[in-house]
Amino acid sequence: MLSQPEIAAELAARQPNFSLSRALYCDEGTYAADLEHVFYREWLFAIPACELDRPGAYATLQVGAYPVVITRGNDSVIRAFHNVCRHRGQRLCSKDHGHTPKLVCPYHQWTYDLDGKLQYARDMGEGFDAGKFGLKKVHCVDLGGMVFVCLADVPPPIAELAKPLMSYLAPSGLKDAKVAFSSSIVENGNWKLVIENNRECYHCGGSHPSLCRTFSDNPKIGAMDGPHSASDEILAHWTRCEGAGLPSRFVMHPTSQWRLARIPLLNNAESYTMSTKAAVAKRMGAMPFNDAGSLLFFHYPNTWNHFLGDHAIVFRVLPISATETQVTTKWLVHKDAVEGKDYDLETLTRVWLNTNDEDRLVVEENQKGILSPAYEPGPYSMIQEEGVVQFVDWYCRLMEGRLSPRPAMAAE
Structure with a gap:
């Protein structure tokens, strides 16, 4: 198990544009450091806000050692707390989601309001101050219908993401959506391998026959250097969409932590379906046409997303161990869309259920190979895997900065 100075040495020794060392993918010390310096300090995508469809609705998630509960209060505000009495x-709360008028501890029935205040604690005696024992808060924001949480005492700034994300998501009307289906799988691979696999389509032609009906494996789709590198097809798509009120052009944070861009699907496909036609008869929000392509949004360390004319698909990645990762996918449709009339679940979910399972197999085989003592880092394709390089560079810069020893205080 590597110490943090040893992890810093592994990062310093890495070869640019090559995959990471075995220890940076597999070591328990690296996993602990990833939790401490990444997942416990960065904003994490948690749930779509529409999952909390009324006051009293709650959802839970586990971030490393921290159980978290997210509630919608009687004032309709979404809040997050440490899920600990x-x-x-x-x-x-032990369930993934549910509804309750109060948060009641199942052990001794201490009862909290949905805003975290302790309301009832039986037989605690005179002098007990309930005001000192409210639930511990977790930082929480709703950005255009996507709820992010941060476990840090002082979270990093999020304003630079908030403005563009809310603008780009506005036409999708996520506040008027509902969760049509949810899937959660465990991939037996390190979380970085899960993200890396998502950040390239070098593997798509050989692994994703369902997805490749509609999603192009052209590497320019994921170009990391912005509009000037985009193809004429993408530029024409942006012009058409923006003319209809859909923000579309490439925008990326200076640190490359997140990116937004609307891309066309193959051959004017309308949605991620086997037929290439829309899966849902009722469009999302104010989407003007079915063939608006997919608004792609990723945010490191734990989410990528697709927002289409007829539905949206949001993904959440959470590490479980050094070699296990939970991937949760939710399909969102207009809140008034009726299952069996406006859509059916098989048509809606088939492509990405297939793709998720195919990606699981790819990641697990990747992890098995990296666990071998024979593994050594190999070179990335700068044509096909530019997105992977960008993610790995972001991760390494972040970790190097946080693992660096602090300057010693000057002697007085």
């Missing part, structure tokens, strides 16, 4: 530490 302030009495003796019992987890308050």
Whole structure:
């Protein structure tokens, strides 16, 4: 198990544009450092806001050692808390999601309002101050219908993401959506391998026959250097979409932590379906046409997303161990779309259920190979794997900065 100075040495020794060392993918010390310096300090995508469809709705997630519960209060505000009773530490909510008028500890029935205030604690005696034992808050923001949480005491700035994301998501009307289907799988691979696999389509032609009916494996689709590198087809798509009120052009944060861009699907396909036609009769929000392509949005370290004319698909990645990762996918449709009339689940979900399972197999085989003592880092294709290089560089810069020893205080 590597120490943090040893992890820093592994990062410093890496060869640019090559995959990471075995220890950076597999070592338990690296996993612990990834939690401490990445997942416990960065904004993480948690849930689509529409999942909390009314006051009292809640959802839970596990981030490393931290169980978190997210609620919609009676004032309709979405809040997040550590899912830990302030009495003796019992987890308050054990289900993935549900509805409750109050948060009641199942152990001794300490009862909290949906805003985290302790309302009831039986037989605690005179002098007990309930005001000192409210639930511990987790930073939480709703950006255009996507709820992000941050476990840090002081979270990093999010304003640079908030403005463009809310603008780009506005036509999709996520506040008027609902979760039509949810899937959660465990991939037996390191979380970085899961993200890396998503950041390239070098493997798509050989692995994703369902997805490749509609999604192009042209590497320019994922170009990292912006509009000037885009093809005429993409530029024409942006012009058409923006003329209809859909923000579309490439925008990326200076650190490359997130990116937004609307891309066309193959051959004027309308949606990620086997027929290439729309899966849902009722469009999302104010989307003007079915063949608007897909608004692609990723945010490191734990989400990528697709927003189409007829539905949206949001993905959440959470590490479980050094070699296990939970991937949760939710399909969103207009809240008034009726299953069996406006859409059927098989048509809606088939392409990405297939793709997720195919990606799981790819990641697991990748992890098995990296676990071999014979593994050594190999070169990335700068034509096909530019997105992977960009993610790996982001991760390494972040970790190098946070693992660097702090300057010693000058002697007085």
